[in-house]
Amino acid sequence: FDAATGTIGRQSSIATGLHIVAQDIARIERAVDNAEKPSRFLFSGRAEELIYVLGERPGNNRAGVYWVRLLVRAGDGGAELVRLRAPFQVGNVEPGLIDWADEVVLLRGDFGIGFSYRAPRSGLRSWASNWEARNLLPEQIKIEIRDLATGRLRVPNFVTALKIGAEAACVWA
DSSP, X not given: OHHHHHHHHHHHHHHXXXXXXXXXXXXXXXXXXXXXXXXXXXXXXXXXXXXXXXXXXXXXXXXXXXXXXXXXXXXXXXXXXXXXXXXXXXXXXXXXXXXXXXXXXXXXESEEEEEEEEEGGGTEEEEEXXXXXXXXXXXXXXXXEEETTTOOBSSOOXXXXXXXXXXXXXXXX
């Protein structure tokens, strides 16, 4: 009974964290580095980190536009998926210069976490652990959560899509 209850609790915790991530990813803004002459989207995707611009809704959050960073870092016996954010300011388009705050640990456990990206409609059908297409946002983001001891998936692959329909020229920077 205790083992089953523990497993259910861990799976529920993972599901809650992935739900929060999916809600964020669905609302990623198509923000560009320069409204007059855009050269890239304000998006960075690596296996251990995802950075994007997000319009926060009113409610428990202060409404506005924010930089959001999902970061996988080593934790006690496994990994943590951490969400950080910072107010978006026009002109500050370099994630390395952002003063990250509002840290929340979404997932923690004896597993490994990794992101990968693809854009099948744009011809990028294979999953990539680093997003290199600066003039394009990924259409899908996958999160893998693997058991450290066995290497097996802890939960089925979690794939979520960006719900971005507006053309890039319609978005401010």
